[in-house]
Amino acid sequence: MTTIKEITPTELAQKLYQHEQLFLLDVREENEVAICAIAGATHIPMKLIPLYLDQIPDDVAIVIYCHHGNRSLNVANYLVENGFEVDDIYNLTGGIDAWALTVDKQMPRY
Numbered sequence: 534m535t536t537i538k539e540i541t542p543t544e545l546a547q548k549l550y551q552h553e554q555l556f557l558l559d560v561r562e563e564n565e566v567a568i569c570a571i572a573g574a575t576h577i578p579m580k581l582i583p584l585y586l587d588q589i590p591d592d593v594a595i596v597i598y599c600h601h602g603n604r605s606l607n608v609a610n611y612l613v614e615n616g617f618e619v620d621d622i623y624n625l626t627g628g629i630d631a632w633a634l635t636v637d638k639q640m641p642r643y
Contacts, residue, residue, distance in 0.1 A: 540596055540623040542632040544591040545637060548596075549573070560608045561629070565600060569641045579604045582611060591617055598625035598632070599603040600643075 540548075548555060559566060566576050577585045579599070589595065589612070597605040597612075606624045613619045621638040625632065633640040 535610060535613050535619050537606060537613070537619065538623050539626045541626050542634075545596055545625060545632075546636045551630055553594075555596055556590050558589065558595055558597045558608070559599075559605050559629075560597060560601045560607075561599050565643070568643050569629060571598070571629065571637075574598070579608055586612075586615060589617075591621075594621050594623065596623045596625055598637065599628050601628040601630055602626060603628075 544606070557571060559570060559574040559576045560579040560582065561576075562578055563576075563633055570576070575588075577588070595617070597609050599605040599608075605628065609622045609624050612622055627634075629640075630642060633642045
């Protein structure tokens with residue numbers, strides 16, 4: 534079984550602040566993204582990932598997030614099963630809810 538690496542909201546915020554090259558993938562549904570999102574993220578709902586694999590870069594670190602981290606973990610495992618390097622994939626611990634609680638406290642929560 535593959536172990537997907539976790540990244541905390543604080544660690545992700547630091548990487549974004551330092552302009553580290555990464556692909557931020559939001560796998561939530563459209564109605565969730567309408568409430569809040571992390572700037573710079575690419576939105577591909579979880580159910581559409583198989584159709585859009587070719588739009589996910591395989592040459593840069595990928596940070597995947599959802600509301601609490603469960604769907605994004607499933608997507609991370611799916612990407613690894615489909616040839617993406619496990620070392621380049623991170624799941625955002627606690628999802629966007631944890632981001633709103635620790636990094637962007639003005640962000641709407643749901």
